[in-house]
Amino acid sequence: MIAATAPVQRSPRRRVMVVDLSGQIRDLPRAALIDLIQPGDLVVANDAATIPASLSGIHLPSQRPIEVRLAGVPSLDPHNREFSAVVFGEGDFHTRTEDWPQPPWLAPGDRLQMGPLSAKILQLLDHPRLVLLKFDHSRDELWAGLAHHGRPIQYSYVPVPLALWDVWTPIAGPPVAFEPPSAGFALSWQLVTETRVAGAQFKTITHAAGLSSTGDPELDKRLPFDEPYRVPQATADAINQAKSSGKRIIAVGTTVVRALEHAVHEGKIAAGENLATERIGARTRLQVVDALLSGTHEPGTSHYELLRAFLTDAELERLTTELNVREYRTHEFGDSVLVSQTINKLAEHEPRCRMPISASTMNKPSFA
């Protein structure tokens, strides 16, 4: 798939490939998204702002240059100063992640200096490049250091250095994401306000979106790492009301799917903070989310695997073919897909019901 290389969130050229309940595929301009939202729909997005989590620095014991990419936190506690991080050798984002030089040998107790920020490695996390580190600073000092020394994590397919405004969605609020919840790049305040006009609702959760790539195949297999999230009471109430009324839940981004499918218990969403640990995939029986607005994802990625919860393998293959034929752009500044959990996918969970089920029988709207 062709990478989108310009950091433009809402290019008028952006497209959305729609897969409806029946598995039918349509190619539309992304500006048509509002026309696909129906009265009663509940759109749920991730309002996490992106931390500039890429920190250049020095491994003090060896005096060798490193790059530290903050990768996770155990909770959304704002006083937390411990982060999991992936450490790279000397280089910058122009280097493909998988070609990045190895860091020096890391050990617990090693100190790292990253501009004005200093930290100590507390432990290695079962991999020589994945560490738990703790910053030496107060909360305010840490935020100031990140603001002035940190850079948005970025990859070689975007050749220009990213600014923080490039990686904050229009609804970006709490700074807890390590990479942007980039499905939200499709949002605009016009879309948010028109959602209400269309008779639908717009709510948010906060989910600490993590890394999409580490450059190490063994580490990549472990993605996504455990990610904390928070469901506000107003969002939980809206979701539970929508589900009990048979209304549709549209998730903006894979992080929302991960959070909501983790937060559900006995058919109801609980408000509050938790840690998403499971991975969504072909065997996941979705309990909350009916449709997903996301970027385009390549086979082999955890995001692609998540699509298998919505589509059968045959449908996903057809979608992937269509995306390639129509030269959809991939990665965070690329085009989008809007996929419903299809009838055929639902039937995979109900082996007795192998005959096609009509949308009217399902009592769920299809995308018009």
Add this chain to the structure above:
Amino acid sequence: MKTGASQTRTGSNVRSHDGLFSQLRIALTGGTSGLGLALVREFSARGAHVAFLARHAEPVAKVERETKNTHGIVADVSDKDAIYPAALQIVGELGGLEILINNASDLGTVPLALLADTNCEDLEKAIATNVLGPFRLTKALLGALSASAREGRAALVINISSDAAVTPYPRWGAYGASKAALRHLTEIWNKELSVEGVRFLSFDPGDMDTPMHALAIPDADRTTLKTADAAARDLITAIETALSRPA
């Protein structure tokens, strides 16, 4: 410009922990001088958590040291590149946001001059600080503010205005035009976003005895001017009124 009524300087009659303000996280610009400094102190005394921006490190550190529950951030709102890093610190340090006050202001040209004698660069400076800075910072913090609104909390943006925004005072062109633009932006923002629970209002504090006023009118009779503390209390009253009305 009209001069404000004479004010007697008194100590503030502040309840040490106002119930409303102890729930609020407030960001404001220009927090080390004049009205901004007075607001930082009033909000802190009422129990609010405050993040304030100003351009120079030493006064920022001093105000933060002397005023509890405050977070000082060194940033120049007229600098486009400073806005998002400042927003990151604001929301990171406060954990969320209910009120943004765009207070930092620039006269444009000092001493004040006729428009025909005003350098383009001075007009640009006034616009950068008084219009683009508030515009950019508001956009960067809109996500945090709207999150507060969606959870049923306050979400309010206050843009400090002036009678120069509505009355065409000679020699006040750069400042007046930029404040007029900010006032109009405020009204349009409010029409566009109050439906989402984020409200915008302009606040004219009147003529205050501040360093900025002294720069503009060096020979003013300072005893006729409102104190910054009094203006701050007026703004607090305006906030209480705004928050008492349904969004």
